[in-house]
Amino acid sequence: MIISSPYKRAIKSATPFAKTISKEIIKDERLSERVLSSKDHSNWLEMLEDSFTELDLCYPGGESSKQAMNRGITVIEDVLTCSSNHIMLVTHGNLMALMIKHFQPSFGFKQWHQLSNPDVYSLVFEDYIPKIQRIWID
Template sequence: MTKIYIIRHCAASGQEPGAELTETGMAQAVELSGFLSELGIERIVSSPYTRAVQSIAPLAEALAVEIETDERLKERILSSGNLTDWFERLKSTFDDHDLVLEGGESSRQALDRISQVAGELEKSGQTAAIVTHGNIMALLLSRYVEGFGFEGWRALSNPDVFVLTDAPDGKSGERLWNEDSR
């Protein structure tokens, strides 16, 4: 049974690709490293966005594992325009996976690219970590967790951790990170 840990980045200073972790986010990254360090992670693949790489850097250093970056793990672009009703528009893309807003990417397109990464890691047989962003993470979780969608996305925290398993009896996902127990 292959295990993939999917991790949402820690608290960041913004949404742009170069946004760094906040002071709180840096402390979360250290806590995250301690939480993940005993799980047998052999490979780390991250979004190239600064906040994602910074979130996993303490673990990579502790495990002496290189952080591989993959463009397919970057956050989904909802639209190139400034949407005043972005929240409602985002919800509509969870309801209609083929809906594409101006300059954006459909849920199906984003799900396909992150699923490619997960599929490649499943075939590798290694215990791996994927570090990414909330929207695209929620789309991947919809393949592993029954009924996971817009409300699941809303419930994600920064950081957040799920373990995805691909066993002979089917795919499953389980949340491991619980802010209340931290």
Template sequence: MRTKVYFVRHAESIYMEGAERSRGISGQGKADARRVCEILIQEAIDCVMSSPYERAVQTVQELAAERGQEILLLEDMRERRIGDFPDGKFTEAKQRVFGDFRFSYPNGESSCTAQKRAVDVLLAILKDYRGQGIVIGTHGDIMTLMMNYFDDSYGFDFWKSTTMPDIYRLEFDEAALLTVTRMWS
């Protein structure tokens, strides 16, 4: 019995210092969230879950509303905190934490730590929702780290190639990843 997990990376969000949890999606993000709904409304979705961060919730909110479903918030699916890295070096900082899974910047979270907390939740979902279709509103780093757990070809280059929003359908047999299909274009 296959379980389908639809990772929905959040739509465009305007960065605001100190508003990591509360910043929502932009006007373009709202239009893209509508398109996310149009793409996924045809799928057999049994439940909608999300990181508690507003931008992730808003990206899957219309889909949940169309399906008459509540969004289950998953605290441990929150985005990884990158920490305090040198000014203007965001991409280099991301490359470093993906390149060395044990490294973390001050006040940040290593890839290893972030991956473990999110994968523990994902493995529980695969067990508890076996054979169902699950949408998870998520973020670029944490999505990549979860996918990397099952296939180490998902790393920095994959993260860099993703868009806001983005949709990936992962099919599992128990906890074995069978296929990954990008649904956003």
């Protein structure tokens, strides 16, 4: 099963693998990119860093880290109830970082900043305990 953000670049990233394994890509709005603010800000990077520390911080027209994290986690909660053992989620760096942070609170702005594009992490639950590992090789 492949579930992706409906954004074109996410679908484009998922398509080669989907073709290889002959699976359809399921689009899910909950995996859409997080909007930090509805306005452009020259200090957006500083704003983003602050949002990793203050999870409830919400800029006008944007979404707090906690809101985005919860949105992404609902996808994981849903797929944990399905019968498929291997599920690929395709999302955007900021949301992915926040989803990882949910399970590994030490994952923060610094780790987000070190993500490559693309990047791949594995999330495996062993006895209900999440194990997260970066599996992308640059």
